[in-house]
Amino acid sequence: MAFLDNSGDIILDAVLTDTGRARLARADGTFRIAKFALGDDEIDYGLYNKDNASNQQDLEIMQTPILEAFTNNSSLLKSRLTSFARTNLLYLPVLKLNTIPRDTKMNTTAVDPVSVGSTFIVAVDLDTTDDPTDGIGTNLQGLMLGAQPDKQEQSHIRIDQGLDTDELTPKAKLDVDLRDETYIIEIDNRLGRIVGKNGESPRASFVDDDQIASYVVSAPMVTDINNSELVGQKGSQQTIKGPRGTKLEFRIASSIELQGSDYLFTTLGKTSQTYVVDGSSVTGLGTIDTHVRVSGMNTGYRLDVPVQFVKKIS
Numbered sequence: 001m002a003f004l005d006n007s008g009d010i011i012l013d014a015v016l017t018d019t020g021r022a023r024l025a026r027a028d029g030t031f032r033i034a035k036f037a038l039g040d041d042e043i044d045y046g047l048y049n050k051d052n053a054s055n056q057q058d059l060e061i062m063q064t065p066i067l068e069a070f071t072n073n074s075s076l077l078k079s080r081l082t083s084f085a086r087t088n089l090l091y092l093p094v095l096k097l098n099t100i101p102r103d104t105k106m107n108t109t110a111v112d113p114v115s116v117g118s119t120f121i122v123a124v125d126l127d128t129t130d131d132p133t134d135g136i137g138t139n140l141q142g143l144m145l146g147a148q149p150d151k152q153e154q155s156h157i158r159i160d161q162g163l164d165t166d167e168l169t170p171k172a173k174l175d176v177d178l179r180d181e182t183y184i185i186e187i188d189n190r191l192g193r194i195v196g197k198n199g200e201s202p203r204a205s206f207v208d209d210d211q212i213a214s215y216v217v218s219a220p221m222v223t224d225i226n227n228s229e230l231v232g233q234k235g236s237q238q239t240i241k242g243p244r245g246t247k248l249e250f251r252i253a254s255s256i257e258l259q260g261s262d263y264l265f266t267t268l269g270k271t272s273q274t275y276v277v278d279g280s281s282v283t284g285l286g287t288i289d290t291h292v293r294v295s296g297m298n299t300g301y302r303l304d305v306p307v308q309f310v311k312k313i314s
Contacts, residue, residue: 015069018209038081042066082300084177091163091242093178095296095303098239098247104158106306107142119289119306120157122146122192124254128285128312135312136275136282146254146309149195156197156251157305159183159294160225162244170227172243179245180296182218187292189213190257190264191309194292196221197249216297222246248294252307262286262313271313286313 014036016024024031047060084092099105106118123129124146129138138145138154145154161180162170185194189207194215196202202221204213225244229236238244257264265271265286275282288309295302 022209040081080300080302086177091165091168093162093174093180093245093296093299093301094164094240095180095294095301096160096164096239097303097305098158098160098237100237100239101158103155105141105155107140118142119308120144120155120252122252122254122307122309124258124309124311128310131312134282134284136277136285136310140277144251146192146252147259149251149253150199154251156249157292159248159303159305160238160240160244161246161248161296161299161301162225162240163242164240165242166231168242170230170238170240170242170244173227174243174245178299180298180301181222181246182216182297183222183248184295184297185215185217185248185250185292186212186295187215187252188290190255191288191290192252192254192258195251195253197251217248217250221250222248252292254309258288258309258311262311264288265311265313269309275310284313286311 020033043061043064045061047064048058049060050057052059097104097106107121108118120142121140122144123136126147127135129135129143129145136143142155144156145151148154162174163178187194189204189211193204193213194202194217196217198220200221202215202217205216207213223246225240225247226238227244229238231238231241262271265288269286269288271286272283273285273287275285289306290309291304291306293302293304
C-alpha cells in the first residue's frame with residue numbers, strides 16, 4: 001500500500017474487489033460492473049482556507065496525497081460518499097453509541113490491561129463466567145453472554161441515529177430521506193454472529209472472502225427513538241441532541257469455533273491474560289480484540305463498535 005501524489009495531474013486508480021476479480025476470472029462473458037463506491041478517507045476538510053483567493057480556498061485539499069487503491073474491502077472506504085438530491089441540508093445524520101442506559105454501558109474497568117479505552121465484552125462460554133475460582137462472573141458492566149445470547153439479564157449494544165445538533169429541537173420530525181430504517185452489521189464470522197436484543201436470530205446475508213459476515217436488519221431490531229426527552233435532562237436516556245430517527249439494538253453470540261477450541265485465541269488473540277474484577281485478578285484468560293461495523297442503509301454512515309471476546313483457556 002502506498003500514497004499517490006495528487007499535486008499535479010488528476011489520477012484515477014481503480015481496482016476490483018476480491019469478489020469482482022473472482023467473477024471476472026470466470027471468463028464466461030457475464031461479468032459487468034453494476035456498482036461502485038467513492039470515499040474520502042484521506043481528506044481533511046479542515047484544510048479549507050476561506051482567506052485564500054476564491055480559486056485557491058480548497059487548493060490544499062485538492063493536493064492531499066491519496067491512498068493507492070487496494071482490494072481488501074474490509075479495510076477500504078470506511079467513509080463512503082453519499083449523494084442527496086436536496087440542497088437545503090445544514091446537518092447530516094450520524095450514528096452514535098448510546099451507553100447511557102445501564103444495560104448498554106461499555107466496560108472500562110475489567111478489560112485486558114494492555115488494551116486501551118472502553119469495549120464491550122463477550123464471554124464465549126459458561127466456564128468463563130461461572131467457574132467459582134477462575135471465572136469473571138456475570139455482573140461485569142458491558143458483558144454479553146456469548147453462549148446464552150437470549151438471556152435477558154445482560155448487556156446489549158444500542159446505536160442511535162439522527163441529527164446531533166442542539167440548534168434543532170429533538171421534537172422536530174426527522175425527514176424520511178434522512179432516516180435509517182435498515183442497517184448493515186458486519187462481524188468476523190469466525191468469532192460470532194448477531195442476535196437481536198429480544199432473541200431475534202437474523203441470518204447472514206453474505207459472507208465474503210475475508211470471513212466478514214454482513215447482516216441486513218430492520219424491524220423489530222430497529223425501532224423509533226423517543227423525541228420528547230432532551231439530552232442531559234434528568235432521567236433522559238438520549239444521546240442524539242437534535243431530531244432523532246431510529247435505534248438499533250443487538251447482542252453478539254460467540255461462534256462454535258470459539259466455544260469449542262482455543263485455536264483462534266492463540267492465532268488471532270492473546271493468551272494468559274489477566275482481568276481485574278472487583279479488585280481481584282482473574283488469570284489464564286484468552287482475549288481477541290475486534291470490532292463490529294454498523295452502516296445505515298439509507299445514509300451510508302458507518303460506526304465501528306469495539307468488542308473483546310474472552311475465554312478461560314483450558
